[in-house]
Amino acid sequence: MSNKEIIIDKNLIAACGLYCGVCKFYLQNKYPSCKDNIKAEKGCKIKTCVKNNNFITFADCDKSKNIESLKKMSKF
Numbered sequence: 872m873s874n875k876e877i878i879i880d881k882n883l884i885a886a887c888g889l890y891c892g893v894c895k896f897y898l899q900n901k902y903p904s905c906k907d908n909i910k911a912e913k914g915c916k917i918k919t920c921v922k923n924n925n926f927i928t929f930a931d932c933d934k935s936k937n938i939e940s941l942k943k944m945s946k947f
Contacts, residue, residue, distance in 0.1 A: 874898050882906060886921040888928045 885905030
C-alpha cells in the first residue's frame with residue numbers, strides 16, 4: 872500500500888478545522904478525508920452542525936465562540 876503525497880487542498884479541511892491532508896491515517900489510505908467519511912456524520916456533532924448549516928468549518932458557527940458549547944460538541 873503506497874502513501875499519498877502531502878498536498879495543499881482546501882477540500883481536505885475537516886469540519887472541525889483540522890487538516891486531513893497531513894493525517895497519517897489519511898496519507899496511508901486507511902481513512903477518507905472528513906468530508907468523504909460518511910460514517911463520521913453519525914458520531915461527529917461538529918460535522919453534523921457544519922453540514923446542516925452550510926458552513927465551511929465549525930469556525931463559521933456562533934457556537935464555536937463559546938467554550939462550553941465546544942466541550943459538549945467535541946471529543947478532543
